[in-house]
Amino acid sequence: xxxxxxxxxxxxxxxxxxxxxxxxxxxxxxxxxxxxxxxxxxxxxxxxxxxxxxxxxxxxxxxxxxxxxxxxxxxxxxxxxxxxxxxxxxxxxxxxxxxxxxxxxxxx
Amino acid sequence: xxxxxxxxxxxxxxxxxxxxxxxxxxxxxxxxxxxxxxxxxxxxxxxxxxxxxxxxxxxxxxxxxxxxxxxxxxxxxxxxxxxxxxxxxxxxxxxxxxxxxxxxxxxxxxxxxxxxxxxxxxxxxxxxxxxxxxxxxxxxxxxxxxxxxxxxxxxxxxxxxxxxxxxxxxxxxxxxxxxxxxxxxxxxxxxxxxxxxxxxxxxxxxxxxxxxxxxxxxxxxxxxxxxxxxxxxxxxxxxxxxxxxxxxxxxxxxxxxxxxxxxxxxxxxxxxxxxxxxxxxxxxxxxxxxxxxxxxxxxxxxxxxxxxxxxxxxxxxxxxxxxxxxxxxxxxxxxxxxxxxxxxxxxxxxxxxxxxxxxxxxxxxxxxxxxxxxxxxxxxxxxxxxxxxxxxxxxxxxxxxxxxxxxxxxxxxxxxxxxxxxxxxxxxxxxxxxxxxxxxxxxxxxxxxxxxxxx
Numbered sequence: 290x291x292x293x294x295x296x297x298x299x300x301x302x303x304x305x306x307x308x309x310x311x312x313x314x315x316x317x318x319x320x321x322x323x324x325x326x327x328x329x330x331x332x333x334x335x336x337x338x339x340x341x342x343x344x345x346x347x348x349x350x351x352x353x354x355x356x357x358x359x360x361x362x363x364x365x366x367x368x369x370x371x372x373x374x375x376x377x378x379x380x381x382x383x384x385x386x387x388x389x390x391x392x393x394x395x396x397x
Numbered sequence: 398x399x400x401x402x403x404x405x406x407x408x409x410x411x412x413x414x415x416x417x418x419x420x421x422x423x424x425x426x427x428x429x430x431x432x433x434x435x436x437x438x439x440x441x442x443x444x445x446x447x448x449x450x451x452x453x454x455x456x457x458x459x460x461x462x463x464x465x466x467x468x469x470x471x472x473x474x475x476x477x478x479x480x481x482x483x484x485x486x487x488x489x490x491x492x493x494x495x496x497x498x499x500x501x502x503x504x505x506x507x508x509x510x511x512x513x514x515x516x517x518x519x520x521x522x523x524x525x526x527x528x529x530x531x532x533x534x535x536x537x538x539x540x541x542x543x544x545x546x547x548x549x550x551x552x553x554x555x556x557x558x559x560x561x562x563x564x565x566x567x568x569x570x571x572x573x574x575x576x577x578x579x580x581x582x583x584x585x586x587x588x589x590x591x592x593x594x595x596x597x598x599x600x601x602x603x604x605x606x607x608x609x610x611x612x613x614x615x616x617x618x619x620x621x622x623x624x625x626x627x628x629x630x631x632x633x634x635x636x637x638x639x640x641x642x643x644x645x646x647x648x649x650x651x652x653x654x655x656x657x658x659x660x661x662x663x664x665x666x667x668x669x670x671x672x673x674x675x676x677x678x679x680x681x682x683x684x685x686x687x688x689x690x691x692x693x694x695x696x697x698x699x700x701x702x703x704x705x706x707x708x709x710x711x712x713x714x715x716x717x718x719x720x721x722x723x724x725x726x727x728x729x730x731x732x733x734x735x736x737x738x739x740x741x742x743x744x745x746x747x748x749x750x751x752x753x754x755x756x757x758x759x760x761x762x763x764x765x766x767x768x769x770x771x772x773x774x775x776x777x778x779x780x781x782x783x784x785x786x787x788x789x790x791x792x793x794x795x796x797x798x799x800x801x802x803x804x805x806x807x808x809x810x811x812x813x814x815x816x817x818x819x820x821x822x823x824x825x826x827x828x829x830x831x832x833x834x835x836x837x838x839x840x841x842x843x844x845x846x847x848x849x850x851x852x
Contacts, residue, residue, distance in 0.1 A: 301647065307654045309439050309699075309828040310537040317647045342761045355656045357671055358646035364654040366538060368760075370828035372442025374704050374779040375748040377759050379442045391461070393633050 292392035295333065298323045304385040311350060311372050312381035314362040314382040316388065334394045338363050341387055402590050402624060404583055405429035407465065407619040409606035411436035411478060412458035417617045420634035424619040425468045431586045432469045433534050435579040435605055437480025440586055446484040447701035447826035448550045462496050466571065470506050477561060477572045477582050485554050485576025487517045493573045493637060500849035508852030512569035514560055515844040516576050518553045518698065533832045542832045549702040550829045556697040558662030560843045561585035567847055576699065578661045579605035587624050595688040598666040600624045602659050603631050603645060610648035611638040632680040642673040645681040662691040663839060693835050700830025706783035707822035708790035713813035714772040722802050723751065723772060726811060730796035734789055745789050750775040779825045790819045
């Protein structure tokens with residue numbers, strides 16, 4: 290089975306605050322084919338995300354496949370509200386990088 | 398009633414960085430029916446609200462307000478700004494109103510009606526409601542608001558819905574509003590003009606961040622929205638940008654946990670069945686939205702409280718052996734702080750940000766076992782008194798220099814100090830309130846004032 294990293298299939302991979310207690314991740318595809326490929330591959334699921342970010346399932350508050358935007362979206366509850374002492378990323382804007390290398394099976 | 402209304406959106410956060418003039422002027426030349434911008438966000442963290450400070454230079458705020466004011470008065474259309482001066486507190490509204498009065502004088506503008514809308518909520522007011530048994534439910538998994546949490550809160554704002562309609566009804570030409578739902582700023586003139594709430598709120602949702610709804614990625618460029626009874630069209634004003642089906646649809650989910658619902662005071666915009674189509678190269682059109690009214694009118698509250706004073710220092714590590722043992726180095730430095738101050742908790746908090754290993758992602762970093770060949774440590778100490786935070790920060794930083802590792806070769810010091818200096822950071826705050834308050838009347842906590850400016 291050949292794989293390609295998610296970053297090569299997606300048009301946009303981003304993260305951003307969704308309010309003060311959550312960070313939301315958007316993975317947007319350039320065309321229906323690549324969107325459907327990733328959706329059907331089973332390589333990007335709620336379980337995969339919790340493993341990648343090493344968080345318990347209850348911290349993942351949403352995982353949605355959003356057909357109109359050809360996008361997969363998930364949301365993680367923060368450890369502490371944004372901007373508290375000890376903050377690393379006030380806007381939550383740089384938390385997406387580990388998604389880049391996620392291997393997506395593309396058939397043999 | 399006209400069959401369409403157009404709104405120009407020049408920026409997603411007024412004053413954060415200056416508006417780009419070129420695409421704004423292209424938009425103004427198309428004679429929109431209103432010019433609207435949001436100036437605030439909880440994205441900037443709790444400090445500006447807690448300390449009641451702006452987060453952007455006044456010069457940039459003035460720059461953006463001047464562009465909008467002159468264009469709106471030139472066209473004779475309403476100008477609406479919400480979440481004034483980043484936080485939307487009464488201070489922010491007053492500062493923006495003063496800038497508007499000042500610009501009107503400076504440019505010799507003919508008289509116009511200036512509305513100011515206040516939505517700051519006093520702690521006493523909220524405490525009274527809690528005592529009367531009002532349930533203030535937490536958002537995003539937070540528990541219901543308690544008097545203890547309220548006591549830790551320095552300042553609160555209500556995120557208003559569409560009281561701007563009231564100001565427009567009274568003839569306001571320029572509206573400076575306190576903290577507002579971004580989308581409500583744009584929805585208000587559309588709802589007032591008779592367009593359905595669903596289309597009006599979608600118009601607001603898609604315009605709130607200006608050029609972020611277009612592609613390729615550019616900040617601070619203008620976009621224009623047109624609402625009809627059942628469609629919203631959105632057009633990029635920068636010649637190099639396009640509003641596409643993909644860019645507009647993907648913006649629907651921007652900054653929100655769920656892509657299907659946008660919650661505003663009093664209800665939610667339902668985007669589940671939205672249809673997107675390309676109209677021309679720069680324009681996409683959307684239809685199929687709905688508005689779901691809440692059975693009880695509830696308004697969002699944001700509140701921030703002070704945690705302590707903050708001190709910062711910076712150290713670098715280059716020795717590969719020290720980098721391999723960086724956790725032991727930090728443990729040593731922590732232990733020296735604990736020898737004198739006890740464990741972290743009430744008296745102080747101490748954080749090491751290890752850039753080059755997991756400084757950005759912390760425990761979410763999957764590559765933390767592969768640190769870079771040099772590390773930057775930012776040491777952050779928080780304590781009730783700055784003098785204590787400063788001492789703790791110095792102790793926690795200098796002991797990186799003295800860490801005792803069994804086989805260290807460079808025995809003159811185990812860290813590079815960028816300077817032997819502790820910096821004063823802004824005070825540490827936290828978001829204490831992210832809750833919703835039920836109201837009997839949407840205007841209950843809102844004050845609308847009108848005056849004549851210019852002339």
